[in-house]
Amino acid sequence: MSNQVFAAVTLAVAFALAAVTQLVPNEYFFTAAYTVLLFVILATAWNILGGYTGYVNFGSAAFFAIGAYTTVFFYNAFKAPLAVGVVAGTLVAGLAGLGLGYLTLRLRGVFFAIASLALSVVLYIFVVNWDYVGGARGAYVLQPREIPFGLPRYIHVLYAVQLVMAAFALVVARAIEKSTLGRGLAAIRDDELAAECSGVPTLRLKIFSTMASCALMGMAGTTFPYYLSYIEPSSAFSLSYAVNSIAMPLIGGMMSWMGPLIGAVLLGSVQQLVQVTVSSAWNLLIVGVLLVLFVTLAPNGIMGWVDAWRRRKGR
Amino acid sequence: MEVSWALLANAVIAGLLLGGFYAAMSVGISISFGMLDVVNIAHPAFIILGSYIAYIVNDRFGFDPIVVSVAVSPLFFLLGMVLYRVYYICFERRGQESLRGLAFFFGILFITEVALVLIFGVDYRMVSSRYGDVTWRLGPVDFPMRLVVPFLVAMVMVVGVQLFLTHTFFGRAVLAVAQDQLALRLMGVNPVRVKELAFALSIATAGVAGAFLIVIQPVQPAIGREFIGLVFAVCVLGGMGSILGTLLGALVLGLAESFTSTFFGPSWAPAVSFGLLLATLAFRPSGLLGR
Amino acid sequence: MMADTLLEVRGVTKRFGGFTALERVDFIVRPGERVGLIGPNGSGKSTLVNCIAGTLRNEEGSIRFEGRDICGYAAHRRIRMGLARSFQIPKPFASMTVLDNLRVPLIYAARKHEKLAPGRIVEEAMRILAQVGLAGRAHAMSGGLTQVDMRKLELARAMAAKPKLLISDEAMAGLSASEVDDILALLSGLKEQGVAVIMIEHVMRAVMKFSERIAVLVAGRKIADGDPQVVVGNADVIKAYLGE
Numbered sequence: 001m002s003n004q005v006f007a008a009v010t011l012a013v014a015f016a017l018a019a020v021t022q023l024v025p026n027e028y029f030f031t032a033a034y035t036v037l038l039f040v041i042l043a044t045a046w047n048i049l050g051g052y053t054g055y056v057n058f059g060s061a062a063f064f065a066i067g068a069y070t071t072v073f074f075y076n077a078f079k080a081p082l083a084v085g086v087v088a089g090t091l092v093a094g095l096a097g098l099g100l101g102y103l104t105l106r107l108r109g110v111f112f113a114i115a116s117l118a119l120s121v122v123l124y125i126f127v128v129n130w131d132y133v134g135g136a137r138g139a140y141v142l143q144p145r146e147i148p149f150g151l152p153r154y155i156h157v158l159y160a161v162q163l164v165m166a167a168f169a170l171v172v173a174r175a176i177e178k179s180t181l182g183r184g185l186a187a188i189r190d191d192e193l194a195a196e197c198s199g200v201p202t203l204r205l206k207i208f209s210t211m212a213s214c215a216l217m218g219m220a221g222t223t224f225p226y227y228l229s230y231i232e233p234s235s236a237f238s239l240s241y242a243v244n245s246i247a248m249p250l251i252g253g254m255m256s257w258m259g260p261l262i263g264a265v266l267l268g269s270v271q272q273l274v275q276v277t278v279s280s281a282w283n284l285l286i287v288g289v290l291l292v293l294f295v296t297l298a299p300n301g302i303m304g305w306v307d308a309w310r311r312r313k314g315r
Numbered sequence: 316m317e318v319s320w321a322l323l324a325n326a327v328i329a330g331l332l333l334g335g336f337y338a339a340m341s342v343g344i345s346i347s348f349g350m351l352d353v354v355n356i357a358h359p360a361f362i363i364l365g366s367y368i369a370y371i372v373n374d375r376f377g378f379d380p381i382v383v384s385v386a387v388s389p390l391f392f393l394l395g396m397v398l399y400r401v402y403y404i405c406f407e408r409r410g411q412e413s414l415r416g417l418a419f420f421f422g423i424l425f426i427t428e429v430a431l432v433l434i435f436g437v438d439y440r441m442v443s444s445r446y447g448d449v450t451w452r453l454g455p456v457d458f459p460m461r462l463v464v465p466f467l468v469a470m471v472m473v474v475g476v477q478l479f480l481t482h483t484f485f486g487r488a489v490l491a492v493a494q495d496q497l498a499l500r501l502m503g504v505n506p507v508r509v510k511e512l513a514f515a516l517s518i519a520t521a522g523v524a525g526a527f528l529i530v531i532q533p534v535q536p537a538i539g540r541e542f543i544g545l546v547f548a549v550c551v552l553g554g555m556g557s558i559l560g561t562l563l564g565a566l567v568l569g570l571a572e573s574f575t576s577t578f579f580g581p582s583w584a585p586a587v588s589f590g591l592l593l594a595t596l597a598f599r600p601s602g603l604l605g606r
Numbered sequence: 607m608m609a610d611t612l613l614e615v616r617g618v619t620k621r622f623g624g625f626t627a628l629e630r631v632d633f634i635v636r637p638g639e640r641v642g643l644i645g646p647n648g649s650g651k652s653t654l655v656n657c658i659a660g661t662l663r664n665e666e667g668s669i670r671f672e673g674r675d676i677c678g679y680a681a682h683r684r685i686r687m688g689l690a691r692s693f694q695i696p697k698p699f700a701s702m703t704v705l706d707n708l709r710v711p712l713i714y715a716a717r718k719h720e721k722l723a724p725g726r727i728v729e730e731a732m733r734i735l736a737q738v739g740l741a742g743r744a745h746a747m748s749g750g751l752t753q754v755d756m757r758k759l760e761l762a763r764a765m766a767a768k769p770k771l772l773i774s775d776e777a778m779a780g781l782s783a784s785e786v787d788d789i790l791a792l793l794s795g796l797k798e799q800g801v802a803v804i805m806i807e808h809v810m811r812a813v814m815k816f817s818e819r820i821a822v823l824v825a826g827r828k829i830a831d832g833d834p835q836v837v838v839g840n841a842d843v844i845k846a847y848l849g850e
Contacts, residue, residue: 056417070834107596110354111551113417115596117356118482118544118589124584151646180713187699187710190413194697196681197659199715203680243425246418255701278420285429295415296405 003178007171014167018160022151030155034227037162038220041258042241043248044169045216046155047177050246051254053209053228054189055109059100059116060121060245063214064091066234067221072231075141082161086222093218094211099228101210109192119307124237129218138232158223164222169184169216173257176212217245240284244268248290253303321455326577327570332462334569336531339498339564340542343517343551348547349556351510352470353402357420358546359539360427361391361518365525366440366534367431373442380442382467388519395518399511406583424539431536447530457556465527472523477558478515489513492562493556496588541585548592560577569590611670612637612771612802613658613689618667618809620653620826627653629826630667635771635802640794642817643806643835650826651806652694655773658690660684672770685715690769696756696774700749703729704740704759707748710764713729732764738762738792753783761792765801773797773804778812786812814838822846 001007017093023031023233049055070092072086100119104112128136151157176182184205187195197201225231232254244267252263267290271283294301300308340362347355362533368387369380406416446460450521480486494507499506528534549568553560615633619626628650635641645651656662658669660681660699669676671689679687688710699707708731712722713743722730735741738758741752748759757777764772774793778786796803807813813820813834820837824846830837837843 004735036542050414054414056414058421061428083789103593103597109413110348111596113354113834115546116590117540117592118585118592121541121544122586122589127551127581163362165481183706183710184714186701188408190701191697194693194763195630196698197693198711199682199685199713199767200710201682201714224681239425240430243421246421250418263327279433281429281433282779285426285433288426288429292426295418295422296401298414 002309003171004172005173008102010167011164020165021159022156027153027155030153031157031270032272034155034159034162034187036265036271037159037166038224039244039248039264039268040261041162041169041220042217043252043264044166044173044214044246044257046245046307047213047249047254047257047260048173048216049209049213051249052177052182052189053185054192055105055206055210056113056246057116057210057213058113058242058246059120059123060217061237061239061241062120063093063217064098064221064224064241065123065127065233067074067218068224068231068236069127069133070218071222071225072139072141075225076132076139080103081144082226085225086161086165086219089222090215090219092162092177093221096218097210097212097214098207100214101207105210109111109300120242124233127233127236127314136233138176138230139225140230143210143226143229153249154226158226161223164257165219169219170257170261172212173260176209177257181205181208182262196282229278240280243284243287243291244271247287247294249301250299251294251301253301253306254299256303259303266302319503322577324456326456326573328456328458329462329577330570330573331566332458332466333573334566334568335466335469335473335562336462336475336524336527337545337549337569338529338565339465341546341565342525342558343520344546344550345553345556345558345561346476346489346517346520347392347514349550349553349561350489351513352515353399353510355409355420355514356417356518356547357424357427358517359542360529361422361521362395362542363431363534363536363539364427366529367435367525368522369525369526370440370442371532371540373444375445379444380445380526380530381465382525384523385586388522389508389576391522392515392519393514396511398518399514402514403507403511404591423489428536428539437535437537438604439535440529440531441533442590444530461530465466465530469524469527472520473558473562474518476520480558485512538572544585544592545588548588548595549590552595566570610636612639614668614670615658616668616670618654618657618664618669620650620657620662620664627826628657628664631823631826631828633821633828633831635804637770637802638797638800639802640797640816640818641802641804642813642820643804643823644805644808644810644813644820645823648825649823649846651823652763652775653826654823655691655775655806656806657707658773659689673802682714682794685711685767686717688717688768688770690715690767690771691771691773692757692760692764692775694779696753696760698748698751698756698759700747702748704735704743704748704751705744707759707763708734711766717768720768734762734766737765737789737795754781754788757781757789758792761789765796769801771802771804773806775806776808777805778807778809803840810838 008019044056046060067089070089074080074085074088100115106114133139133197147154148157184200187200188202188205189199192202248263248267249260251267274283324348344358347353363470369383372378372383401418406419432553446464448461451458480490488499488509492506520532549561549564552564552567568588570593572584574585575587611634613635615631618628618631620628631654643651657664657723660679665767671687676684709727712727716722730742733746738761739753741761742756743755751759761774761777778789786809792841793803793805794816805813805816815835820834821828821844822837830840831844
């Protein structure tokens with residue numbers, strides 16, 4: 001299936017889902033679905049650098065927050081509509097990824113990982129001290145009074161936007177995966193030195209992969225300030241984003257675009273269901289334990305089981 | 316702002332004392348990352364764990380936190396052995412240590428932090444020690460005991476580790492395993508066992524450093540993450556795997572943070588270690604002593 | 607500067623901290639030449655390979671390929687110029703099949719005027735695999751190959767870059783006699799394609815059979831370079847291998 005066909009199919013599915021689900025009477029569905037879709041984008045984005053290229057980014061929360069706070073900035077400065085926030089947030093996050101990559105990708109992968117974790121901490125401090133976007137007190141981003149497309153409530157709009165963005169992220173990830181670039185990234189992941197000595201311009205590809213991954217992670221955060229009409233640092237930088245963006249691709253399978261999707265839908269839905277019965281700390285603990293269990297016992301994730309089963313059937 | 320000599324002197328002293336403590340926190344990373352090439356980013360989690368254990372016992376029985384941590388260190392040692400076993404079997408042996416090993420340790424870091432939140436909540440915890448509120452004064456310069464005592468014990472620990480590595484058979488085996496595993500095997504020493512015990516030692520030091528931490532400042536589960544940049548920065552600055560280098564790197568970092576804190580405000584401290592890490596990696600990746 | 611020199615290494619020195627791995631090494635390879643590079647373990651052979659291939663930077667000296675100074679060129683740039691190497695310990699792209707392993711250099715190491723149309727890549731990969739005797743394993747996962755097949759894949763990958771010079775780093779180590787012959791035949795066949803080969807080996811009979819010229823590296827210095835029969839009779843060379 002070519003990229004264009006896949007894109008058309010995915011977008012069609014997204015629009016169809018957006019339209020059909022408008023009929024769902026339960027309001028909670030939209031808030032839950034919004035969050036699950038957020039994780040689809042985040043996991044898919046993370047996997048471009050993580051699963052495809054083999055570089056672990058612990059700073060997903062930082063790029064998510066960059067997307068969110070760019071929206072806040074443009075809202076405060078220009079009363080910009082959501083669309084502007086989405087585009088700007090994605091671009092700024094991509095630039096931040098470029099910066100981080102440029103500084104650390106010449107070194108061993110572990111230093112990139114450590115730097116990404118440290119970046120989260122530093123950016124958090126920076127945002128907490130920056131009053132223009134609310135600092136520690138937080139910022140308000142008011143949902144527009146006129147709800148576009150004649151939908152009943154704004155969360156329906158956010159949900160639809162999230163669906164389209166998720167489709168977009170999947171299309172981008174799949175396009176990268178199946179392209180020549182994707183082969184180069186896979187070579188880097190399997191053995192960077194051998195890749196370099198096979199003619200792959202590793203630094204260039206790694207930087208591109210980082211930019212794409214971070215830009216999409218930022219995109220996941222751009223609608224977040226509108227979600228509750230309020231944003232403050234500890235929720236924007238929540239640990240949940242860091243751990244889920246790694247756990248979901250790992251559990252779903254890191255080798256293809258389907259893995260993060262499966263991981264996000266499964267794990268995300270479970271968390272949404274569990275959340276009403278159990279505290280968020282227990283929720284996170286379960287995710288952490290699942291992460292450790294899968295990485296030690298089933299490192300290829302669910303898609304890995306599927307592939308192994310397929311290969312056995314093929315014999 | 317007026318820069319008086321007293322202000323400067325106090326910043327220097329505080330920086331040095333803090334640096335000694337940072338050395339204690341980082342000596343474990345020098346071993347696990349610098350010598351064994353295991354990227355244990357969960358190291359700060361064990362520091363925090365040490366802090367909380369010191370806190371419980373201190374709160375319940377009133378024992379001195381540092382004494383508690385030393386007494387409890389064999390448990391940390393055992394924990395380290397188990398952790399390394401799992402890491403070795405699941406990752407190192409299969410050559411997957413880069414991506415999956417990192418994810419594994421991140422998971423451990425994460426689970427530890429969340430478990431502590433569940434058990435203790437997010438409030439800051441403190442210990443009460445006999446010297447906690449005592450401050451010696453030498454002219455205009457303050458020597459707060461809550462910094463001095465951990466500094467002294469930390470120095471003992473760091474020097475002890477260095478002597479152990481250079482003067483005992485096992486210690487030299489650890490230094491050797493970093494360079495030539497085949498030679499070790501030929502000598503009849505099992506390198507995996509050596510690495511396992513060395514890693515256990517690194518976790519034991521983390522536990523003790525945790526007591527230092529909670530004597531110096533109040534602790535809550537999330538601050539572990541703030542120290543990741545710090546301990547790796549110190550390790551890189553110190554030239555990866557040199558204990559003396561780690562000590563120097565820690566002192567440099569302590570001074571840098573102390574000055575930043577004094578002149579720009581304390582909330583920027585984690586940024587200093589991050590900045591120093593990036594700068595070192597960019598300009599002098601072989602560290603201060605440059606191997 | 608000689609027009610018929612493919613690779614020219616002059617005065618190359620490489621240090622690791624206080625340890626000098628290579629000391630003022632001079633080394634030349636002509637187009638299509640078969641050169642053996644021998645020396646005891648730790649003499650700096652792999653270090654020299656890494657400096658030539660670009661995975662290490664030499665502190666002093668110059669390296670010229672086809673007359674161009676390539677110091678400072680990244681490794682991926684050097685292979686695009688036609689300078690390929692295999693790894694002593696095979697480094698397959700383990701998540702890929704044998705065929706897909708070859709796609710990587712076919713796509714990325716190709717020089718501009720030689721870029722293959724996408725449809726031709728599989729064809730070309732199969733041709734190279736047939737040349738090394740791996741055609742039957744084209745769709746096997748590269749991570750699960752036997753030792754000798756992995757060595758062949760290493761060489762196949764290097765060959766897929768259409769090199770003018772191929773450095774084979776101990777491809778025969780630990781192999782059986784017939785496996786050694788397989789690899790030897792493979793490397794000898796490259797002569798017909800005009801590819802110069804530097805063979806680094808400890809298997810002396812293969813080196814003697816293969817090389818038009820032998821260079822000897824001991825403790826980072828080149829101590830002999832010339833006709834194989836003369837070199838192996840050299841007293842210093844014998845001393846280096848057998849000790850005093």
